[in-house]
Amino acid sequence: MKKFVLFVGGLVALMVLLSTLGPMVFLAVSVLLLYVIFKQFAKSDSTIGKVGWVIAGLIVLGIAFSNIYAVIGVVAAYALYLIIKNWKNDKTEAAGYEKVEEDDPFKNFERQWAELNN
Template structure:
C-alpha cells in the first residue's frame, strides 16, 4: 500500500511538473536576463545607461514575478528527484549477521583457526 501511495504521489508530481513547464522555462529565462542586465548595469559608465538598465531590469523582474508560481513546479521536480534517487536503495535488515566487534564472533574465528 505504501508503494502504491508513493506511485500516486509521483504521478501527481509529474502532472504538476508538466503543467508548469512553460512558466519554469520563462522563469529561467527571466533569471538569466536579470543576471545579464545586472552585469551590464555594473559595467555601464553613464547615468542614462544605468537608468535604462534599471528600467529594463524592473520590467524583466515584473515578468519573473508573474511566473513565481512556477516554484510549485520546481518543488515537484525536487520531489521526483528525491523519489527516484532513493528508488531501490531499501536496505534489507539481516538479524543474524554477526558484527566484527562482537567478542563471540572473534572467539569463534580464533577457535576455528586453532583447531585447524
C-alpha cells in the same frame, strides 16, 4: 500499500512538474536576463545608460514575478526526487540488504564482530 502511495504521489508530482515546465523555463530565462542586465548596469558609465538598464531590469523583473508560480514545479521536482529515493530504499530493504556506511570503520567492525558472535 506504501508502494501504491509512492506511485500515486510520483504520478501527481510528475504531472505538476510537466504542467509547470514552461513557466520554469521562462523563470530561468528571466533570472538569467536579470543577471545580464545587472552586469551591464554595473559597466555603464553614463546616467542615461544606467536609467535605461534599470527600466529594462524592472520590465524583466515583472516577467519574473509573473512566473513565480513555477516554484511549485521546483517543489514537485524535489518531491519526485524524494519519492524515487524512497522507492529505491524500499527495494534494498525488501531484498534483505543492509545499508553499511563504508567510511566509518567502527560500524564495519561492529557489524563483523556481531557476525562472528552469531
